[in-house]
Amino acid sequence: xxxxxxxxxxxxxxxxxxxxxxxxxxxxxxxxxxxxxxxxxxxxxxxxxxxxxxxxxxxxxxxxxxxxxxxxxxxxxxxxxxxxxxxxxxxxxxxxxxxxxxxxxxxxxxxxxxxxxxxxxxxxxxxxxxxxxxxxxxxxxxxxxxxxxxxxxxxxxxxxxxxxxxxxxxxxxxxxxxxxxxxxxxxxxxxxxxxxxxxxxxxxxxxxxxxxxxxxxxxxxxxxxxxxxxxxxxxxxxxxxxxxxxxxxxxxxxxxxxxxxxxxxxxxxxxxxxxxxxxxxxxxxxxxxxxxxxxxxxxxxxxxxxxxxxxxxxxxxxxxxxxxxxxxxxxxxxxxxxxxxxxxxxxxxxxxxxxxxxxxxxxxxxxxxxxxxxxxxxxxxxxxxxxxxxxxxxxxxxxxxxxxxxxxxxxxxxxxxxxxxxxxxxxxxxxxxxxxxxxxxxxxxxxxxxxxxxxxxxxxxxxxxxxxxxxxxxxxxxxxxxxxxxxxxxxxxxxxxxxxxxxxxxxxxxxxxxxxxxxxxxxxxxxxxxxxxxxxxxxxxxxxxxxxxxxxxxxxxxxxxxxxxxxxxxxxxxxxxxxxxxxxxxxxxxxxxxxxxxxxxxxxxxxxxxxx
Amino acid sequence: xxxxxxxxxxxxxxxxxxxxxxxxxxxxxxxxxxxxxxxxxxxxxxxxxxxxxxxxxxxxxxxxxxxxxxxxxxxxxxxxxxxxxxxxxxxxxxxxxxxxxxxxxxxxxxxxxxxxxxxxxxxxxxxxxxxxxxxxxxxxxxxxxxxxxxxxxxxxxxxxxxxxxxxxxxxxxxxxxxxx
Amino acid sequence: xxxxxxxxxxxxxxxxxxxxxxxxxxxxxxxxxxxxxxxxxxxxxxxxxxxxxxxxxxxxxxxxxxxxxxxxxxxxxxxxxxxxxxxxxxxxxxxxxxxxxxxxxxxxxxxxxxxxxxxxx
Numbered sequence: 001x002x003x004x005x006x007x008x009x010x011x012x013x014x015x016x017x018x019x020x021x022x023x024x025x026x027x028x029x030x031x032x033x034x035x036x037x038x039x040x041x042x043x044x045x046x047x048x049x050x051x052x053x054x055x056x057x058x059x060x061x062x063x064x065x066x067x068x069x070x071x072x073x074x075x076x077x078x079x080x081x082x083x084x085x086x087x088x089x090x091x092x093x094x095x096x097x098x099x100x101x102x103x104x105x106x107x108x109x110x111x112x113x114x115x116x117x118x119x120x121x122x123x124x125x126x127x128x129x130x131x132x133x134x135x136x137x138x139x140x141x142x143x144x145x146x147x148x149x150x151x152x153x154x155x156x157x158x159x160x161x162x163x164x165x166x167x168x169x170x171x172x173x174x175x176x177x178x179x180x181x182x183x184x185x186x187x188x189x190x191x192x193x194x195x196x197x198x199x200x201x202x203x204x205x206x207x208x209x210x211x212x213x214x215x216x217x218x219x220x221x222x223x224x225x226x227x228x229x230x231x232x233x234x235x236x237x238x239x240x241x242x243x244x245x246x247x248x249x250x251x252x253x254x255x256x257x258x259x260x261x262x263x264x265x266x267x268x269x270x271x272x273x274x275x276x277x278x279x280x281x282x283x284x285x286x287x288x289x290x291x292x293x294x295x296x297x298x299x300x301x302x303x304x305x306x307x308x309x310x311x312x313x314x315x316x317x318x319x320x321x322x323x324x325x326x327x328x329x330x331x332x333x334x335x336x337x338x339x340x341x342x343x344x345x346x347x348x349x350x351x352x353x354x355x356x357x358x359x360x361x362x363x364x365x366x367x368x369x370x371x372x373x374x375x376x377x378x379x380x381x382x383x384x385x386x387x388x389x390x391x392x393x394x395x396x397x398x399x400x401x402x403x404x405x406x407x408x409x410x411x412x413x414x415x416x417x418x419x420x421x422x423x424x425x426x427x428x429x430x431x432x433x434x435x436x437x438x439x440x441x442x443x444x445x446x447x448x449x450x451x452x453x454x455x456x457x458x459x460x461x462x463x464x465x466x467x468x469x470x471x472x473x474x475x476x477x478x479x480x481x482x483x484x485x486x487x488x489x490x491x492x493x494x495x496x497x498x499x500x501x502x503x504x505x506x507x508x509x510x511x512x513x514x515x516x517x518x519x520x521x522x523x524x525x526x527x528x529x530x531x532x533x534x535x536x537x538x539x540x541x542x543x544x545x546x547x548x549x550x551x552x553x554x555x556x557x558x559x560x561x562x563x564x565x566x567x568x569x570x571x572x573x574x575x576x577x578x579x580x581x582x583x584x585x586x587x588x589x590x591x592x593x594x595x596x597x598x599x600x601x602x603x604x605x606x607x608x609x610x611x612x
Numbered sequence: 613x614x615x616x617x618x619x620x621x622x623x624x625x626x627x628x629x630x631x632x633x634x635x636x637x638x639x640x641x642x643x644x645x646x647x648x649x650x651x652x653x654x655x656x657x658x659x660x661x662x663x664x665x666x667x668x669x670x671x672x673x674x675x676x677x678x679x680x681x682x683x684x685x686x687x688x689x690x691x692x693x694x695x696x697x698x699x700x701x702x703x704x705x706x707x708x709x710x711x712x713x714x715x716x717x718x719x720x721x722x723x724x725x726x727x728x729x730x731x732x733x734x735x736x737x738x739x740x741x742x743x744x745x746x747x748x749x750x751x752x753x754x755x756x757x758x759x760x761x762x763x764x765x766x767x768x769x770x771x772x773x774x775x776x777x778x779x780x781x782x783x784x785x786x787x788x789x790x791x792x
Numbered sequence: 793x794x795x796x797x798x799x800x801x802x803x804x805x806x807x808x809x810x811x812x813x814x815x816x817x818x819x820x821x822x823x824x825x826x827x828x829x830x831x832x833x834x835x836x837x838x839x840x841x842x843x844x845x846x847x848x849x850x851x852x853x854x855x856x857x858x859x860x861x862x863x864x865x866x867x868x869x870x871x872x873x874x875x876x877x878x879x880x881x882x883x884x885x886x887x888x889x890x891x892x893x894x895x896x897x898x899x900x901x902x903x904x905x906x907x908x909x910x911x912x913x
Contacts, residue, residue: 588892590885591701591822595814598710602717609721617793624801631805631828635812640821647824654805654831658855661798661842666834666855673859678827678866685820685870689877700815701886707814715807722799729795731843739841739852747849748856759860766864770871 001051002061005077005130008044008087011037012123016116023112031102034115038098041122045091049084055489056081060132060196071192078132078196081488082329086129086261089336093253094122096465097245100344103461104245104351114154118249121147125254129261134183134193137262141179141226144255145172151250152242161241168235174545175225175232179262182218186269189215195265202268209274216269216276219262220283227259227313230287234535237294237306240356244347247302252309252339260316260332267325271410278411281321285415285422288314292429296436297530301346302356304437308382309339311426315397318419323410324400326483326491331393337476338381338390341469345375348458348466349441358440362524365442367455372442374466379434381473384427384508392477392496395504398423399497427504431511436526439519616733620660627653638695644682651675662736665744798839806832819873819883823866830862 015037023030052059058080065074079087098118105111124147127140146169153165183193189212190198202212223229228236239251250256263270263280270277291311295304312335319328348371349364350356365372381390401423405416457463483491518526585596630649637643651674658667701707737743748756805828812825834855841851877883 583893586891586893588889590888591703591814595703595706595710598714598810598814602710602713605717614793617797620793620797624797627801628804628808631808634824634828635808635816635821640818643821643824647827650828651831654835657798657801657835658838661838663838663841663852663855666838666852666859669856669859670834673863674827674831678863681866681870682820682824685873688874689820689883691818691820699817699821701817704815707811710814711807711811714810715803718803718806719800722803723796726795726799729843731793731795731798731839733793733842735845736842737845737849739849743849744852744856747853751848752853755857759857763860763864766868770867773868773871774874 001048001059002063002077004044005048005059005061005079006063008041008048009077009123009126009130011041011044012119012126015041016119016123019119020112020116023116027109027111030112030115034112034119035095035098035102037119038095038122041119041126042091042095045087045126048079049088052079052084053081054485054487062132071187073135073193074133075136076132076194077130079130081486082261082264083129085329085333085486086257087126089257089333090122090125090129090254093249093336093340094118094125096340096344096468097249100248100347100462100465101243101245103459104243104347106459110154114151114243117147117150118246121151121250121255125258128258132195134186134195137195138176138179138183141258142173142176144250144258145169145176145226148172148239148250148255151246152239154243154246155241158241160238164235164238164241168239171232171235171541172225175222178218178221178225182215182222185215185218199266199268202272207272209272210276211272212269213273213276216273217279219266219269220276220280223259223262223317224283225259226262227256227317228310229259229314229317230283230290231537231540233287233291233310234538234541236310237303240300240302240306244302244343244350247306248340248343248347251306252343253336256309256313257316257332257336260313260320260328263317263320264325264329264332267320270320271323274410277321277323278415280317281411281415281419284314284318284321285419287311288318288426289422289429292426292433294532295433296429296527297532299358300356301349301358301361301437301441302343304358304433305339305342305346308430308433309335311430312339312382315394315423315426318423319397319400321411322401322404322416322419323408324397324404326487327393327396327400329487330480330483331397333479334381334389334393334476337469337472338378338388341374341466341473342378342382344462344466344469345371345378348462349375351458351462352455358437359524361441362444363442364455368442368457370457370463370466374470375441376438377470377473379438383431383434383512384504386505387474387477389473389476389479391501391505392480394427395497395501396480398427398504399500402500424504424507428507428511431508432515435512435515436519439515440524444519444524616660620657623653623656623660626650627657636700638697638699639693640686640691640696640699641683641693644679644686647682648675648679651679661731662733663739665739665741795839795843798835802832802835802839804832805829805835817884817886819876819885820870822885823869823873826869827862827866830858834858 015033018037019030019034022033058078060078061076063075063077065072065076067073098115101111101115101118105114108114121144124140124143128137128144131137131140149165149169152168153161155161156165186198187193190201192198192201225232228234236251236256240247242251270280288311291307291309291314295307295311298304298307312331316328316332316335319325319331346356349361349368352364352368352371353361355361377388381388384391384394398420401416401420404411405413405420408416411419479486481496515526587593627650630646630653633646634643634650637646651670655667655670655675658664658670809825809828809830809832812828813822814825816822816825837851837855837858839851841849841855844851873883876888880888
């Protein structure tokens with residue numbers, strides 16, 4: 001089986017190279033190669049994942065290893081149910097995105113590089129998910145960040161695309177320093193860079209409480225950066241100028257979920273440092289409310305979805321922080337499915353209307369029936385409407401938080417209560433903004449093309465992925481009833497809590513009614529238009545990090561120019577000066593030369609005479 | 613001091629004096645003429661040192677040919693007659709110092725090396741034509757032939773160098789016209 | 793006579809020749825200095841021949857050879873002097889400085905400005 005894992009890791013990269021190479025010659029063939037490679041990757045993933053779900057024995061294998069360092073570093077993989085479900089999620093969404101992009105980027109001349117980068121990204125995500133060696137994980141992690149940068153700036157002629165790409169890359173890279181130092185600390189502490197070995201050591205030794213607070217804190221920094229939580233949350237909405245399939249793949253389903261995955265994977269490290277879990281819970285509480293509020297007031301469809309992603313990721317972190325591991329992971333899977341569905345349908349809308357601003361949309365349900373259905377299911381799942389998958393997983397999360405607040409000992413009590421309140425509040429705001437977006441896009445009359453003839457449904461290549469994603473969105477909820485079937489025997493907690501679900505559903509209905517009334521009463525301007533301020537965090541980053549670095553780089557450049565280059569120039573100048581001095585002897589006058597010769601000969605004669 | 617020594621000192625004085633005049637006089641043609649005197653005095657020194665043939669060859673070639681050549685060159689290069697103020701460059705002092713240095717060096721070496729050595733002129737073989745000819749054509753015949761080749765090379769070289777070419781002619785004519 | 797008398801004479805004549813070569817501005821006068829130096833060498837050779845009285849008569853023979861070479865040399869040298877006169881119109885050695893290493897290189901200096909890290913001025 002291990003060679004299948006290796007093949008699964010290598011196929012995306014080979015597919016990327018092949019797509020690029022062929023793309024120069026024939027674009028049509030490169031499309032076939034890209035989709036075919038992605039399909040092959042999906043098949044391999046299914047083979048690997050199917051063998052490791054539920055109570056299957058996890059696979060640990062080392063392909064190559066070097067002990068050039070004291071602790072060996074190598075290509076080590078560990079496939080357990082967590083890796084399996086995430087492999088399935090990322091490979092499926094990646095394949096659907098590749099198919100979708102056939103239609104979305106039908107006229108784009110940069111398709112080969114785009115498809116190659118998506119394939120590289122898929123390979124990197126697989127690497128992160130199955131990596132057992134921390135350095136291998138870091139390589140995949142950084143590679144994902146690089147692909148994200150390239151793909152956001154796919155339309156690099158747009159200034160906001162370039163700016164968004166740079167912002168995303170810099171913020172996530174800065175946060176990744178946390179991961180680097182965490183790896184070094186863990187390696188030094190446990191004498192090994194293998195995740196399985198480190199986790200086994202933690203579980204065997206009885207470590208004092210908060211002993212591993214520093215690695216856990218550094219990991220928290222890294223995941224908050226990658227998953228766009230406070231205070232690193234500003235890059236995700238600004239990454240929206242990238243193509244919509246990319247937003248679906250990277251910024252909804254997979255890369256930003258990698259942060260949640262890392263916490264889930266290294267969970268014992270966090271559990272042994274509950275203070276950091278409290279910090280994580282506080283960050284999650286703040287972020288989920290903030291994200292939801294931003295989504296409530298923004299007018300750009302993709303930005304609504306981006307802030308919604310930030311908010312939902314906070315839900316997952318909240319779940320993990322309070323010990324509801326299965327709930328968090330299942331919400332991750334659910335969110336991956338319905339957010340990808342939402343983004344891809346949004347892409348369909350944008351493709352039809354030609355703009356992402358909701359002001360230019362309206363009354364599209366007649367013209368875009370398939371997209372309407374897909375987006376309805378997506379928003380429903382996001383809002384947590386029964387019986388869609390979002391309802392089940394979100395309720396599992398809230399129930400888990402409630403459980404911790406009442407009986408748990410991991411997180412400080414008032415923080416866990418605050419988290420519960422934030423979760424409930426966010427759920428209601430989520431309903432509000434989802435409903436608003438749904439109404440603004442598909443109902444009423446906007447200033448956009450609306451029912452104009454030019455508005456038409458997207459091609460089949462864009463619709464098929466929507467249909468396929470609708471299936472888990474609608475039916476996946478039943479997974480919640482038996483998490484052990486998927487996640488392994490140790491995760492057998494019950495995730496269905498009847499009483500809380502009824503209360504939540506009631507609150508959701510009330511909120512929906514309020515919003516519908518406002519829609520009826522006030523039309524498209526449901527609540528006062530608030531000009532969203534630029535996030536203050538960005539100003540802090542700018543003043544605290546960007547400007548000092550810029551100043552430092554100017555100093556270094558000045559140092560290089562005025563000190564180092566001055567020495568180099570000085571060497572040249574002194575050589576020239578010396579040459580100028582020596583040139584004074586070349587007077588051109590023969591008699592001067594002769595004089596020198598005579599004196600020299602005399603001197604030599606004297607010297608020879610004294611020596612001998 | 614014998615009369616040989618006296619004669620020698622006389623000739624030496626003439627040589628050195630006229631040599632000094634060669635290098636210091638302000639008149640170009642006078643320098644050439646003082647050169648004649650120097651070369652003649654040197655021929656006399658040769659005679660004193662029993663080098664008869666060399667002395668006459670000296671007179672013949674040096675005084676006869678070389679000085680005439682020099683005079684020709686002076687004429688062809690439009691040497692001005694009469695005293696010229698600028699025949700000596702400004703570096704008199706350094707040159708004098710260098711020359712003095714050379715003189716001191718050589719003189720001291722020579723005197724220190726040979727101060728108690730005497731030439732026995734009575735036993736000297738007079739370098740007559742017969743003796744010189746025999747030596748030259750028996751012992752030194754190869755260098756002699758090489759020397760004739762050297763002379764040929766010098767001759768050819770001189771002719772090649774001083775051939776008039778087209779542009780030189782124009783230049784000459786322009787200068788001549790300019791002066792006219 | 794003591795050997796050192798003619799030798800000293802030769803040294804003095806040589807030094808005077810050196811002075812003439814170094815200090816005179818006219819090329820022909822410089823050549824006269826060269827002739828003085830050659831004569832000094834000849835006196836040296838002849839003096840030693842008189843002292844050593846070897847079978848080969850090397851001193852006198854070499855003196856003859858020196859005279860011949862001096863003649864060849866002055867022939868060529870004067871041809872060069874004539875050529876210089878033709879091209880420059882004068883034979884003042886002080887004014888013949890075209891071999892000097894001056895102005896061309898100063899221009900070269902100014903052709904190399906200081907460049908910054910991007911290769912721009």
